[in-house]
């Protein structure tokens with residue numbers, strides 16, 4: 001079985017896995033990194049959303065052999081020690097989560113959006129966030145939290 | 157009911173208590189010193205679990221369904237656990253499932269207020285299944301209502317003991333002491349934390365101050381906004397849902413399921429699958445073949461390599477067109493209208509609808525040595541324990557169920573198929589397993605809101621409404637979970653129609669003066685598995701009513717808001733409606749293709765109104781704005797309540813415009829979020845305002861909130877659409893048929 005060196009949230013892991021193994025099951029079943037959730041397994045719900053390199057990715061459809069030397073960042077890797085990322089803090093301040101199951105993915109998508117567009121319009125938010133399902137219907141607060149985080153990031 | 161005599165048979169020897177609150181509650185409170193120095197308040201029910209049944213006919217006299225739940229639980233009201241640790245933390249074990257509706261946070265607020273504990277040091281955890289709470293069921297928006305009095309009494313009592321302990325320690329009058337932020341404080345400034353006092357408090361024989369809960373008007377935390385307690389855990393990815401719990405050695409497990417609904421295995425060969433990398437075990441279970449492997453990916457691959465021939469399922473050959481036809485044939489005919497009288501008749505059809513929680517059904521099980529330990533986010537853990545017991549042969553008393561926080565439920569977790577499957581596989585492999593339903597499994601082999609048809613007819617003469625008839629025919633809703641216990645569940649198995657009719661009568665209300673009104677339910681078993689879906693019968697009937705009432709108002713040349721105000725006989729609903737009409741400037745001129753829509757709902761002793769604005773000129777209709785006003789008697793967490801109302805709007809939009817399930821030749825057509833079109837960010841209104849009416853009066857009591865919003869939200873969206881497009885939607889979801 002091929003061997004891979006994976007960099008996840010700053011740590012290096014050596015993993016034996018078949019080359020078509022999706023990253024999600026490496027993270028969850030092999031490394032015990034359970035922040036990324038299974039919601040569909042086919043890349044259409046966004047529950048697993050994480051970052052690979054500098055872009056948003058859906059680990060459920062990212063093969064391990066495509067990751068290479070890129071750093072993988074999951075929701076667990078977003079905060080710096082005890083200091084939350086401004087997007088995480090905005091999520092708490094707007095009391096976004098209901099069941100919370102979709103929120104790691106929502107947050108990782110929002111972080112990537114704000115990295116690209118510092119001050120997104122409602123249309124930008126619609127476009128970037130519409131690939132993440134929230135079954136509890138927290139969209140109104142997600143939008144408010146993104147705007148709050150955008151303001152906080154610009155002040156920083 | 158049997159529980160009643162048990163309650164009165166126990167007398168209290170605690171005078172000061174008996175005079176203050178009802179003896180039936182107090183008499184079961186026992187106190188014990190657990191470990192070395194922790195005040196554990198709680199109690200054990202002294203009755204016999206088997207004797208505590210509810211006789212079904214009695215239920216019909218009750219006001220609404222949450223009362224049924226509260227009544228069933230009443231004998232166990234004091235079987236609650238509140239703990240004050242020497243580390244000065246308060247911990248309450250909530251015998252309910254928090255699945256995103258926020259009850260853990262709401263109870264932390266209530267407890268901190270009543271106990272005067274430090275909110276930040278007040279923890280609410282989800283209780284394991286408890287056999288001494290046989291009726292623990294999370295449903296029908298009843299959690300706060302059913303536990304309101306018991307929790308307040310428990311906290312008032314604990315506070316009285318802590319104050320008494322301090323009074324004895326300092327030799328001062330108990331009534332001179334005050335409490336704040338988890339401390340007892342004397343007039344001279346001496347202070348002791350609850351943690352320091354907990355051991356002495358546990359030994360207090362008779363509290364020296366009254367144990368009456370505070371009037372609602374004295375609450376300082378209840379009625380404010382708090383972020384949910386686990387917000388930080390959620391945003392850092394550390395909240396542990398079922399499959400995130402680390403149970404040593406529990407291995408990923410999936411099940412190969414039949415292509416047909418309810419199909420079963422005829423023959424199978426697992427030789428190839430068994431030799432695949434990572435595969436640990438293959439276990440036939442009654443509804444499929446389970447595969448356990450090192451990772452879920454390897455389990456999926458091995459599952460796909462199984463060679464299985466399937467027996468057809470019970471609805472092979474049938475599709476929803478035929479089932480709709482069946483409903484048309486069985487529905488109770490409407491009464492013909494007299495000549496010269498105005499009338500309107502309409503039929504509304506609602507599809508099967510998956511619960512589609514974000515977290516798929518999943519369970520962890522460790523079964524060995526004639527005992528089972530299960531992790532499953534259940535709305536009815538005692539029912540699930542009984543089912544696990546039945547299928548594994550392990551006595552129910554040996555089935556331990558832990559309740560993780562759930563990633564949504566909406567009624568689905570009243571049932572526990574995943575827990576039973578996990579237990580069977582664990583038992584066969586003699587090792588712990590973590591079993592997951594894939595999204596396809598969840599959508600194609602899950603349960604559905606019943607296919608339903610509502611026939612409505614109203615008649616009027618001049619300004620007076622003479623009659624209003626609403627006859628619904630539906631696929632039978634599966635209530636076999638009963639009230640969360642094994643006993644009523646057994647009763648439902650014997651007489652399902654009776655239980656469903658009782659449910660129907662207690663859930664359905666028409667908050668209007670419409671002359672002669674009648675509601676009738678006919679259900680038929682159509683072979684597709686069903687389960688209550690947020691709001692159960694109201695979820696379709698009230699929606700249909702509110703759409704119908706809008707049309708009737710227009711035909712009779714009334715303004716839709718004015719017409720409702722003339723006929724409503726719920727003051728709370730009227731107040732909500734007036735509020736949104738003013739806030740949303742009802743009747744303002746809108747551009748072509750845009751319109752406002754309103755709807756109201758009163759249930760669970762609460763009321764709500766929505767006013768939404770829609771734009772139908774784009775490629776697909778979209779909500780622009782929404783206003784909501786809600787009256788729940790006593791709002792506990794205002795932020796949580798607003799979140800429920802906002803979420804209900806997305807639910808309402810999704811189910812009325814976008815999402816539904818179809819049966820094609822015995823199979824469910826949709827498989828995932830690619831074809832089950834739940835609303836996304838681009839469908840959500842940019843602006844929503846939710847007004848929460850504060851509690852009024854010191855004796856205000858909380859109504860239900862969890863499911864309250866969806867019906868009015870759903871109808872308001874359709875009403876706006878109908879006004880914008882001048883159409884009459886009859887079949888849902890709208891975007892599929894218009």
Ligand code: FES
Nearest residue numbers: 039041043046060
């Ligand atoms: S689980 Fe990866 S997108 Fe749904």
Ligand code: FES
Nearest residue numbers: 099100134135136
């Ligand atoms: S918060 Fe429950 S799915 Fe988004």
